[in-house]
Amino acid sequence: MYNVRINLEYCKGCGLCVGVCAKHGLYISDKLSPLGIRPAAVRPEVQCTQCRNCCTICPDAAIEIVVKPQVHGETSLAMLSEREKP
Numbered sequence: 001m002y003n004v005r006i007n008l009e010y011c012k013g014c015g016l017c018v019g020v021c022a023k024h025g026l027y028i029s030d031k032l033s034p035l036g037i038r039p040a041a042v043r044p045e046v047q048c049t050q051c052r053n054c055c056t057i058c059p060d061a062a063i064e065i066v067v068k069p070q071v072h073g074e075t076s077l078a079m080l081s082e083r084e085k086p
């Protein structure tokens with residue numbers, strides 16, 4: 001899974017990224033950024049595919065895609081129980 005981050009110091013709210021996300025994961029916020037503009041924002045439920053269309057089209061390099069750490073809860077538990085076997 002991926003986290004999509006908008007750098008509010010760079011985003012100028014042009015909206016180009018919104019139109020290229022096939023997952024409809026981006027929108028223009030109603031809230032003003034520190035620059036006094038309405039910036040792009042990320043829907044929390046977005047199923048980002050890391051296509052990077054948004055990064056490519058952004059003229060201000062304001063979008064970063066970050067890989068979320070994987071959670072291997074079931075695997076870890078299985079390994080633990082293996083280790084605990086007498």
Ligand code: SF4
Pocket residue numbers: 004020021022023024025026046047048049050051052053054055065
């Ligand atoms: S990387 Fe692709 S799927 Fe993810 S937010 Fe950007 S355009 Fe959407």
Ligand code: SF4
Pocket residue numbers: 006010011012013014015016017018039040057058059060061062063
């Ligand atoms: S394309 Fe870049 S500058 Fe334009 S709204 Fe999206 S993140 Fe902001």
